[in-house]
Amino acid sequence: MANILEVNHLSIDFKTYAGDVHAIRDVSFNLKKGETLAIVGESGSGKSVTVRSVMGLLASNAHVKAGTVIYHGDDLLKKPEREMDAIRGSDISMIFQDPMTSLDPTMTIGKQVAEPLLVHKTMNKEDAMKRAQTVLELVGIPNAKERMKDYPHQFSGGQRQRIVIAIAIVDYPQILIADEPTTALDVTVQAQIIDLMKELQRKIETSIIFITHDLGVVAGIADRVAVMYAGKIIEYGLVDEVFYEPKHPYTWGLLNSMPTLETAGKLEAIPGTPPDLLDPPKGDAFAPRNPYALQIDVEEEPPFFEVSKTHFAATWLLHPDAPAVEPPAAIQALMKKHNVL
Structure with a gap:
């Protein structure tokens, strides 16, 4: 099975008043097409920093000392921000752990799910909203057509996480990065979200990097760890x-x-x-x-x-x-x- 992503000898420091924090130290891994790779460890082990480097979302005080992140033959670390904007949300997408901070409380759900299509696909508004409804149905939002006009606070925590997933997959990305996507949810909803992600992977044939501190979650979703x-x-x-x-x-x-x-x-x-x-x-x-x-x-x-x-x-x-x-x-x-x- 071919590699869709290769991270080679990645080292990242953070500049602080106390000195340089050596947050990532010579990390290498690959992601194969259609597989789920789980990255596991305690808080502060470097999981999130590693995947944020793939997305080009490192903090301003971060410094990539060494390494490459190869996607389709190109080093993402060397791409200008304009090119990364075209890749983020389209080719490579990310789900964050707290859905309330990921959603805009002033914008309807339908518009938020459709937005990546309007930005990346230059799709007209009518078609984008149709796709948004389809994807909301795919992630299990009941009465999706009617609920597209609702706002984030009108949904439960589990439903909001499903909406965040819908936003991440609406462009059918080749790589989906899930950063602790079930941490804020109860155990029953966690299991539902894990099952949903496995089902979506089969349907849209995406590769997944799943970040967690919980090894129990990993057993149900990962191919490699x-x-x-x-x-x-x-x-x-x-x-x-x-x-x-x-x-x-x-x-x-x-x-x-x-x-x-x-x-x-x-x-x-x-x-x-x-x-x-x-x-x-x-x-x-x-x-x-x-x-x-x-x-x-x-x-x-x-x-x-x-x-x-x-x-x-x-x-x-x-x-x-x-x-x-x-x-x-x-x-x-x-x-x-x-x-x-």
């Missing part, structure tokens, strides 16, 4: 590999803190806090929080070790000379349940 920590990808692979055969202690920690039907009592939180990226650590950034850390972890950053042709993890525990370490009991139980151990 990239786990981020302290501005770096530290493990990536097929969704079943990362879920049922995780190799990085940070991934173990994320899975261990995820509630399941078998969860009893208190959840296990990852101890400590992420490092200060004003002055990133010399070795493995996770070492101070890692109960399995080796001496080399504080001295040298681990490379990626190949677990399989599709699964890689940056941890010294995979080095041939590393001592044998068993994952936490909950992770072992998960692996046994899925016949990995």
Whole structure:
């Protein structure tokens, strides 16, 4: 399957009064046509900054130190703003996590959904409104024709998120970036939105980058998963590999803190806090929080070790000379349940 997007060795700093924050540190990944790639990690791990660089939506104090973002053979990081305006919302679109801040409270829903078509497709107003109605029906807004005249405050939270999705897909983009699109919703509505996105992917054949801190959401939507920590990808692979055969202690920690039907009592939180990226650590950034850390972890950053042709993890525990370490009991139980151990 061909790559539709390739991010290569991306490094981004933010200029602050305290100094340069090294927010993204040598990040590489690709997105294949028609697949869903989930990028997972705690708040502050660099997920949103990474995808905003693809959209050309970085803050004014951001500085791209190195790397390329290749889309159809062109580096998006080198494109002038005028060309990015033509790509954003048309070829590559984005769903944000809070629908109320994404919608204009003074504009009817119909006009907001139709607007990208008027801007990018030079479609006449009548045709744009027809397409807007079709897409609102596609995302499950009841009585879409009548409700196009309503305003955002007249819809529930789940319906507003569906409208935000409609705006993002109305131009049938090749890439859809969803940045924590279910965080503000209750569990039942979350599940509906996930099902909707999978259905839309089949219908409009778009590729999806799904950003979340919740590994539980990932299992239901992703084909592949990239786990981020302290501005770096530290493990990536097929969704079943990362879920049922995780190799990085940070991934173990994320899975261990995820509630399941078998969860009893208190959840296990990852101890400590992420490092200060004003002055990133010399070795493995996770070492101070890692109960399995080796001496080399504080001295040298681990490379990626190949677990399989599709699964890689940056941890010294995979080095041939590393001592044998068993994952936490909950992770072992998960692996046994899925016949990995």
